Amino acid sequence: MRELKTRYMERLSDLYPTIASASTEIINLQAILNLPKGTEHFLTDIHGEYEAFSHVLKNGSGSVRRKIEDVFGNTMSVRDKQSLATLIYYPKAKMDMVRQTETNMEDWYRVHLYLLIEVSKRAASKYTRSKVRKALPKDFAYVIEELITEKPGVNDKDSYYNEIISTIIRIGRAEQFIVAISELIQRLIVDHLHILGDIYDRGPGPHIIMDKLMKYHSLDIQWGNHDVLWMGAAAGQKGCIANVIRICARYGNLDILEDGYGINLLPLATFALREYKDDPCTCFKLKVPERPDSQEMQMNLRIHKAISIIQFKVEGQIIRRRKSFGLENRALLHRIDYEKGTILLDGKEYQLLDTNFPTVDPSDPYALTEEEEEIMERLENAFTGCEKLQEHMRLLLSKGSLYKVYNNNLLYHGCVPLTKDGEMRETEVYGKKYRGKALYDALETYVRKGFFALDEKERTEGKDIMWYIWLHPDSPLFGKDKMATFERYFLAEKETHGEKKNAYYSMLEDEKVVNGILREFGLDPEEAHIINGHVPVKKKDGESPIKCGGKVMVIDGGFSRAYQKQTGIAGYTLIDNSYGLLLVAHEPFESEEAAIEKESDIHSELMVVKRVVKRRLVGDTDTGRILKEQVQDLERLLEAYRNGEITEKL
Known part of the structure; x- marks a missing residue:
């Protein structure tokens, strides 16, 4: 030693x-x-809503507005502070709009340059000069550093600083400088970003969000079940591939695959249009406001049905291959009486809403037709061979994990599977039993094996675990007794649609249970918090995101437009700064254009979850x-x- x-x-x-x-x-x-401790920003369940995500990222969930308030207080009107904030969020677009009405742009530039310098000084004040220097935009690094390190009351340098500003304006670089210093403020206002899962599915731009995260200065990602589904697809797991395409089709987002990732869906589309040419596909309606009679809608309906049937076949094959997963009750195609058009579930017979199964062989219902087999092979090659998708998955793997312990907070997307008595539920994975933290660790190891294992058997096990994480009752990222996809498409009876949540979700107010989870992950229950996403908090029904006296915060409030009718808001975000924890409820985001024109922000309500007596320092982290x-x-x-x-x- x-x-x-x-x-x-x-x-x-x-x-x-x-x-x-x-x-x-x-x-x-x-x-x-x-x-002072740097500001941490927590977002979850973004679900492809890239415009709202981009805005919240720019404003730091109100952190920019609070910084402006700190600097100018009552010396500036509310409207002027709002206008300055909009300039910081959208400098180019805001200046384009100002030029249409402003008669003296030089004066406007001068005033706003001084305002932005003051805000940037305050934003930089909690960092070392070295850290600020690394964040400076290359083109203006020296000039900005000179301006934001100016000391008040040094009169002999006033003319020096004034001349810098005047020269910037005179040589026609004011607008570029304003853009640079606005982006610097955005960069300094948040020290670290936490994404608590579900970047993918439902919304139209997960690939755009991933592009933004690729460039973000400091972040970590806790994988959501939808993220792991895409990871499985990128690794070539066919059950995951079918699910990804089905969800994209259902939400009218096939262009994410075709345009965003360059994945060719033409063979699938050709097959679907031929096999389901005269099928109205009424059970496969899309969750989009598009005209139902449009040619594109009709094509997407048929793609939706075609890939759903392929999914049920492929998943049946996985279930039979992985008997240890214990999912025999979710293989349903062999339970159908194809002549009567009924299905037998839990001893009860139900009439199917759709009985047209032209590609299903009743004697071997999980067998893909030759053409379906070829389509899935081509799709597997497309997903595994897409460099942009693989690059995005590498980001999830390098910056991501199933959970994270960070500054006395336990971060995860879903749940810690519990028994009805509040004990950690034991789960078997490939012959070994795990629970609590050990289950999370084991599943994450298998996910990484699905990408990196040299042994083919281990890599296949890893790929299949990603599908398991997506829908298994014992998966901490799913946390329900079943995924009732088939029933929701084919059966009218609501009792078959239910997906019963794990006991975890009914025990978030039980301090003994919550304390047990925190201890399981090595945290002190008297000081630590659980920060959680996955299940939308229905604020309109009076539900609170703050549970167990502030020990648990469930911050999924409906970032995705698909959930906003249920929740009544457009998502929660959390700020953890040197003064405490702040929970922000957001209004629906109309558009970037409206945010600029109306100078509106989308955070609507601020809740102080915890305020510290003594300001926290870097030494406390x-x-x-x-x-x-x-x-x-x-x-x-x-x-x-x-x-x-x-x-x-x-």
């Missing part, structure tokens, strides 16, 4: 070869520990703990230099 410590000190001395360099780094780290360990190591290095154990490298 002593030899190992000596070797570590030697390696550390390569980085800090002298007493002076080690001492300087200790001073630097100690200073950072005493800066996980990063602070790491920095303190580095300080201790450097102090040991200083001691080694001074007592002659290690020689300075002068």
Whole structure:
């Protein structure tokens, strides 16, 4: 052990070869520990709503407005503060609009440059100069650094700073500078972003959201069940591929696949139009406001039905191949009486709403036809060979996980599966039993094997686990007794549509249960919180996102338009800053154009979940703990230099 410590000190001395360099780094780290804690921003269940996501990202769930309020307070009117915030969110579009009415743009530039500099100074104040410098836009880095590090009351430099502003305007660079400093404010206002899952499905732009996240300065992602479904599809798992296409078809979003990812759906479309040419496909109505008689709608209806039938076949094959999953009750095609048009479920016979199954062989209902087989092979190759999709999946794998413990918060998308008595539910995965944190860890390991394992058997197990995570009753990302996709398409009886939630969701007010979950993940129940997505909070019915006296926050409030009628709002987001926890309820986002023209914001209600007595510093965070360990190591290095154990490298 002593030899190992000596070797570590030697390696550390390569980085800090002298007493002076080690001492300087200790001073630097100690200073950072005493800066205010950076702002964390939590979003969940975005479901492809890229315009609303982009706006919330730009405004930091009201963080920009709060910063403007801190700087200008009562010295600026509410309307002017609103206008300045809009400029920060959408600088190019806002200036295009201003030019149409403003008679003296030079004065307007001058006034707003000074306003933006003041806001950026405040936004940069909680960071080291080095960190701010790294965030500066390359084209204006030196100039912005000069302006935002100006010290008040230094009169002999007033003309210097004024001349910088005047020159920026005179040489025609004011608009580019305003864009640069606005984007800097957006960048500094949030130190770290947490996405609690379900980036994909329902909305029209998950690929656009992923492109934005690829460029984001600091983030982590807790996978949602819809994200893992897309991961499985990208890995080539056919059950996941069929589900992804079915959901895109159902929500009128096939262009995500075709235009966003370049996946060719023509063979599927050709097959669907031929096989279901005279079928009205009334059970497969799309969740879009499009004209029902349009040619595109009619084609999408048939694609929707064709891929659904393929999905039920492929899933039946998986269920029979993976008997250990215990999903025999979800293989339903062999339970159909094709002559009578009925199905037998739990000992009761139900009449099917749709009895046209031209591609199903009643003697072998899970067998794909030759053409279906070929279509699925081509789709598998398209998904696994799409570089953009694979790039997005690499982001999910490198920045993502099934759960995360961060600054005393436990983050996950779905639930911790529980028994009806509130105990951790034991689940068998490939012959081994897990529960609680161990279940999360095991499932995540298998997901990664689905992409990276060299052994084909292990890789296939990993791929199948992604499908398992999507719909299994014991999956922490699903958390219901069944996924009633077939019943909701084919049966009128509502009793067959039910998906009973895991006991977890009825126990979020039970402090004993919540404390047990926090301890399971190594957290102190007196200080920690669970932050959770997945199940929309129905605010219109009086439901609160804050559970168990503030220990649990369920922040899915309906970011997706598909849920907003149920929830009554357009989603919750959470801010964790140096003063405490703030929960923000959002109004529906109309459009980017409306946000600029009306200078409106979409956050409507702010709830203080927790306010700290003493402002939290970097030293109070996980990063602070790491920095303190580095300080201790450097102090040991200083001691080694001074007592002659290690020689300075002068």
